[in-house]
Amino acid sequence: MSDIILEMQHITKEFSGVKALDDVTFKVKRGEIHALCGENGAGKSTLMNVLSGVWPYGTYSGDVIYKGEVCKFHKIKDSEEKGIVIIHQELALSPYLSVAENVFMGNEQKAAKGVISWTKTRTNAKAVLARVGLEDEDVNIPVFKLGVGKQQLIEIAKAMAKDVELLILDEPTAALNDEESAKLLELMLELKKQGITSIIISHKLNEISYVADSITIIRDGKTIETLDKEKDDFSEERIIKGMVGRELTNRYPLREGDDYKIGEKIMEVEDWSVYHPEDADRQIIKNVSFNVRAGEVVGFAGLMGAGRTELAMSLFGKEYGQKITGTIKMHGKEVKINNVKDAIEHKIAYTSEDRKTYGLVLIDDIKHNMSMAALRRYFSNHGIVDKNKEILKAEEYKKLINVKANSINQEVGSLSGGNQQKVVLAKWMLAQPDVLILDEPTRGIDVGAKYEIYTAINELAKAGKAIIVISSELPEIIGTCDRAYVINEGRIAGELYKEDLSQERIMGCVMADNRKGDA
Amino acid sequence: MGEQKAKKTKSVSIQGYGMFIALIAIFIVFNILTGGKNATPFNINNLVMQNGYVVILATGMLLCVLTGNIDLGVGSIVAVTGAVAAIMVVQMKIAYPVAFLVAILIGLASGMFVGFFISVLEIPPFVVTLATMLMGRGLTYTLLKAQTVGPLPDNYVYYAAGFVPSVKIPFGDGHLDLVSIGVAVVATLAIIFSEMHSRRTMKKYGFAVPAFFKSVIKVVLISGIIWFFFFKLAQLNGIPVVLIIMFIIVVIYHFVTEKTVAGRQIYALGGNAKAARLSGINTKKVFFWVYTNMGVLSAVAGIILSARNAAATPKAGEGFEMDAIASCYIGGAAAAGGIGTIVGAVVGAFIMGILNNGMSLMGLSTDIQKVVKGLVLLGAVTFDVLSKKKK
Numbered sequence: 081m082s083d084i085i086l087e088m089q090h091i092t093k094e095f096s097g098v099k100a101l102d103d104v105t106f107k108v109k110r111g112e113i114h115a116l117c118g119e120n121g122a123g124k125s126t127l128m129n130v131l132s133g134v135w136p137y138g139t140y141s142g143d144v145i146y147k148g149e150v151c152k153f154h155k156i157k158d159s160e161e162k163g164i165v166i167i168h169q170e171l172a173l174s175p176y177l178s179v180a181e182n183v184f185m186g187n188e189q190k191a192a193k194g195v196i197s198w199t200k201t202r203t204n205a206k207a208v209l210a211r212v213g214l215e216d217e218d219v220n221i222p223v224f225k226l227g228v229g230k231q232q233l234i235e236i237a238k239a240m241a242k243d244v245e246l247l248i249l250d251e252p253t254a255a256l257n258d259e260e261s262a263k264l265l266e267l268m269l270e271l272k273k274q275g276i277t278s279i280i281i282s283h284k285l286n287e288i289s290y291v292a293d294s295i296t297i298i299r300d301g302k303t304i305e306t307l308d309k310e311k312d313d314f315s316e317e318r319i320i321k322g323m324v325g326r327e328l329t330n331r332y333p334l335r336e337g338d339d340y341k342i343g344e345k346i347m348e349v350e351d352w353s354v355y356h357p358e359d360a361d362r363q364i365i366k367n368v369s370f371n372v373r374a375g376e377v378v379g380f381a382g383l384m385g386a387g388r389t390e391l392a393m394s395l396f397g398k399e400y401g402q403k404i405t406g407t408i409k410m411h412g413k414e415v416k417i418n419n420v421k422d423a424i425e426h427k428i429a430y431t432s433e434d435r436k437t438y439g440l441v442l443i444d445d446i447k448h449n450m451s452m453a454a455l456r457r458y459f460s461n462h463g464i465v466d467k468n469k470e471i472l473k474a475e476e477y478k479k480l481i482n483v484k485a486n487s488i489n490q491e492v493g494s495l496s497g498g499n500q501q502k503v504v505l506a507k508w509m510l511a512q513p514d515v516l517i518l519d520e521p522t523r524g525i526d527v528g529a530k531y532e533i534y535t536a537i538n539e540l541a542k543a544g545k546a547i548i549v550i551s552s553e554l555p556e557i558i559g560t561c562d563r564a565y566v567i568n569e570g571r572i573a574g575e576l577y578k579e580d581l582s583q584e585r586i587m588g589c590v591m592a593d594n595r596k597g598d599a
Numbered sequence: 600m601g602e603q604k605a606k607k608t609k610s611v612s613i614q615g616y617g618m619f620i621a622l623i624a625i626f627i628v629f630n631i632l633t634g635g636k637n638a639t640p641f642n643i644n645n646l647v648m649q650n651g652y653v654v655i656l657a658t659g660m661l662l663c664v665l666t667g668n669i670d671l672g673v674g675s676i677v678a679v680t681g682a683v684a685a686i687m688v689v690q691m692k693i694a695y696p697v698a699f700l701v702a703i704l705i706g707l708a709s710g711m712f713v714g715f716f717i718s719v720l721e722i723p724p725f726v727v728t729l730a731t732m733l734m735g736r737g738l739t740y741t742l743l744k745a746q747t748v749g750p751l752p753d754n755y756v757y758y759a760a761g762f763v764p765s766v767k768i769p770f771g772d773g774h775l776d777l778v779s780i781g782v783a784v785v786a787t788l789a790i791i792f793s794e795m796h797s798r799r800t801m802k803k804y805g806f807a808v809p810a811f812f813k814s815v816i817k818v819v820l821i822s823g824i825i826w827f828f829f830f831k832l833a834q835l836n837g838i839p840v841v842l843i844i845m846f847i848i849v850v851i852y853h854f855v856t857e858k859t860v861a862g863r864q865i866y867a868l869g870g871n872a873k874a875a876r877l878s879g880i881n882t883k884k885v886f887f888w889v890y891t892n893m894g895v896l897s898a899v900a901g902i903i904l905s906a907r908n909a910a911a912t913p914k915a916g917e918g919f920e921m922d923a924i925a926s927c928y929i930g931g932a933a934a935a936g937g938i939g940t941i942v943g944a945v946v947g948a949f950i951m952g953i954l955n956n957g958m959s960l961m962g963l964s965t966d967i968q969k970v971v972k973g974l975v976l977l978g979a980v981t982f983d984v985l986s987k988k989k990k
C-alpha cells in the first residue's frame with residue numbers, strides 16, 4: 081500500500097474521562113485532497129491535533145503512521161520537520177510584520193547562525209508567493225493591510241516555505257467571501273497537481289463535494305465512513321446523512337398556518353447614508369431605505385463586503401461610521417438613536433457576526449452573559465441586581481432554546497460555537513426587542529445547531545417580532561426569509577419576495593447592480 | 600441531561616475559601632516563628648492600624664484591575680492629599696473637617712483628571728497614571744518644601760490612631776472592653792442570620808442548597824476568626840476608628856461589585872469591552888468613574904496615613920500602588936481583567952500585612968521583606984493560574 085501517505089490507526093484520546101476520539105481510523109492517499117467532515121465537537125480538530133503533535137505522543141493511544149513509519153511527535157515542530165503543516169481557522173500571522181517576514185516566521189532565512197538575511201528573505205518570499213498566485217504582491221507591506229483572503233494565501237505560502245507534503249486546512253474559507261473561497265479551492269487543486277496532499281476540514285459542504293477526492297466522516301469521536309469520489313455519492317445530502325446519522329429532510333423548519341402572520345411595519349429606515357469611519361469621503365452605505373414588519377423574517381443578502389454589517393452597525397446606535405444621515409421610524413414614529421443604549425431602549429437588538437469578539441464575555445458564565453443587555457431594564461431595582469430573577473430567567477431560556485451546558489454557571493468560553501450562538505440569541509431575546517438584526521447567525525456552527533437557531537427565529541417571528549437575517553449563505557436566506565433585500569456596494573440592489581427568492585435571482589440583482597455601477 | 604436531575608445540594612468549592620485558609624496558615628506559621636508575638640493584643644491592634652490604608656487602596660484598585668488595568672498614581676495621590684490636609688491644619692490653622700474635605704476634593708479632581716484622559720482621549724491607563732505618579736510626587740515635594748509637616752493635632756490623629764469609646768471591665772490580669780465583645784456578638788448573630796436567610800431564599804426558588812453541615816462549618820469558621828480578633832482588641836483599647844472606616848468602605852464596595860448594575864458593568868467591561876459596548880454599556884463612563892473613584896479613595900487613605908504618622912512627609916505613600924496591586928492579584932484577581940472580588944483584595948491586603956508584620960517581629964530587614972513579598976505574589980498568582988489550567 082505504497083500510495084497511502086498517512087494512516088492513523090485506532091486513535092483514542094480522552095479528556096478527563098470523556099472520549100473525544102474513540103478508536104478512529106483515518107487513511108489518506110498520497111496526492112489526494114481528503115475532506116474530514118463532522119458536526120462541531122465530533123472530534124475533527126482533536127484528530128488533527130493528534131496528527132500535528134499538539135497532543136504529544138503518549139497522551140493518546142493508537143498509531144500515527146506517516147510514509148510507512150510510526151511517528152512519535154512531541155511537539156508541532158516535530159511534525160513540521162516531516163512536512164506536515166496545519167493551518168488553523170484563526171490565522172497565525174503577526175499583523176505588523178511584513179509579508180516576507182510572515183512567510184518565513186519560525187523558519188527564518190539566515191545569513192549566518194542567528195542573523196537574518198533580508199535579501200534572502202525577500203527574494204525567497206517572492207518565489208514562494210508565486211506558487212500561491214501572489215506573484216505581484218509587495219513583500220514589504222505589513223500583513224494587516226491585506227484582506228483576509230490574501231492573508232489566508234500567505235498562511236499557505238508559509239506552509240510551502242516549510243516544504244510541506246501534507247497540508248491540513250481547518251475551515252480555510254470560513255472568513256472568506258465567495259470569490260476568495262473559489263480562488264482558494266482552485267489553489268488547492270493546483271497544489272494537488274504539484275504533488276501536495278491536503279486534508280481539509282470545512283462546514284461548507286458544497287466546497288467539499290467540489291474539491292475533495294475522498295471524504296471521511298466522524299461522528300461522536302468515531303469514524304463513520306469514508307466516501308470515495310469514484311464510487312460514492314458526493315452530494316451534500318449524502319454527507320449530511322453521514323454527519324448527523326439520519327436523513328435531514330428539511331434543513332429549514334417550515335412556518336405555516338397560524339404561525340404565519342405578517343403584521344404592521346415595525347421598523348422603517350429611509351435614505352440611510354454612512355461614511356467610512358476613517359475616510360470621510362468614502363460612502364459605505366448609499367441612501368438605503370427598507371422596512372420590516374411584525375412577524376416577518378427579512379434577509380439582507382449579498383456578498384461579503386457589500387456593506388450589510390456596516391448598515392446594521394450604523395443603525396444600532398451608530399456603532400459604525402460617521403456623517404450618518406437618514407431617518408429611522410419605529411412603529412411609524414421617527415426616533416433618534418445615537419448610541420447602543422438608545423437602540424436597546426427603542427427595542428432594537430443586534431447580534432454580531434463575530435460572537436466571540438463582540439457578543440460574549442467568554443470568561444463569564446451563561447447567566448451573566450444572558451442578562452447583560454437587559455440588566456438595568458429587567459433585572460434590577462434602583463441599580464441593584466435581582467440575582468434570583470436572573471437565575472430563573474437564565475434557566476428558562478437555557479431550556480427554551482436548548483443550550484447544551486451542565487448549568488447556567490458554566491463559562492461561556494467552554495461551550496461549542498452553536499451553544500455560544502444560542503446564548504447570544506437568549507441575551508437579546510431577554511432584552512425584549514421588537515426588531516432583531518441577526519448578523520450571520522449560523523456562521524461556523526453545525527447542521528443540528530443551525531436547525532435549532534432557525535427554529536428559534538421562527539418562534540420569534542411567531543411572537544410578532546421583526547427579524548432581519550444577514551447571511552452570505554444564499555440557501556439560508558432562501559430557506560428562512562419571507563422577503564429579502566439584495567445589498568451590493570452599499571446600495572439596495574433589489575427586493576425579492578419569498579416566491580421569487582432563488583440563488584439565480586439574487587445573483588442576478590448583484591450582477592445588474594454591478595453593471596449599473598460600472599456604467 | 601439525566602445526571603443533573605433535581606440536584607438539590609450544592610458542593611462548596613475549596614477555592615472560594617482558599618484565600619482565607621492561606622491567611623490563617625500564614626498567621627499560624629508566623630505565630631510559631633515569632634513565639635506567639637504576632638498574636639498579642641498589641642500586635643493585632645497594630646495589624647489593623649498598619650494596614651488600614653492598604654485595604655482602602657486595594658478596594659479601589661480592584662475596580663481598576665477588573666477593567667484589566669492598574670493605577671500607578673495611587674501612592675503619589677496619597678502623599679499630595681495628606682500633605683494638603685496637614686499644611687491646612689498645621690500651617691494655615693484651618694479646622695480639620697475642612698482640611699479633610701479639601702483633601703478629598705483634590706483626590707476627586709485628580710481621579711477625574713485621570714478618568715478624562717483614559718475615557719475621553721483613550722490614553723492607556725498605564726501611561727496616564729505613570730504621569731500622575733510622577734506629577735503627584737513632584738507636587739508633594741514642592742508643597743512640603745521637601746520637609747515634614749507636623750505634628751498634627753489630636754483630633755486629626757484620632758482617625759488613624761484613636762479608638763471607639765470603650766467600656767472596660769476587669770478580666771484576668773488585665774481588662775476587657777465590652778463594646779468589642781458586643782460587636783463580636785452582633786456580628787456572629789448577623790452571620791448566622793444571613794446564612795439562614797440565603798438558604799431560605801435558595802430553597803424558595805428551588806436552587807441547589809449547600810449541605811447543612813457545610814453551612815455550619817462556614818459560620819463557625821468565620822465567627823471563630825471574628826471572636827479571636829475582637830477578643831484580642833478587647834484586651835487592649837477596644838475598636839480602632841480606622842477599623843470602622845475600613846469596614847464601611849469594604850462593605851460598600853463589596854455591595855457595589857456584587858449586587859449592583861454598575862458593578863456588573865465593570866466586570867463585563869473587563870471581560871470583553873467590545874461585547875459590553877454592544878450590549879449598551881457606556882464603557883467610557885465606566886472607565887471614568889472607576890478612576891475617579893480611585894482618586895477619592897486615595898485621598899481617604901492619604902488622610903489616614905498622615906494621621907497615623909501625625910505628620911505629612913514627602914515620601915509618604917511611596918510604593919503603596921504596588922502593595923494595592925499585589926493585594927488584588929494575591930486575592931485572585933486576573934491581570935487581564937473581569938475576574939476578582941473585593942473580599943479577595945482585602946484578604947490579599949491582610950496577607951501582605953501579616954507577612955510584613957511577622958517578618959518585622961522576627962527582626963528581618965525590610966530588604967529581605969521585599970524579596971519575600973515578591974516571592975509570595977509570584978507564588979500566589981502562579982498557583983492560581985496553574986490550578987485554573989488543570990481544571
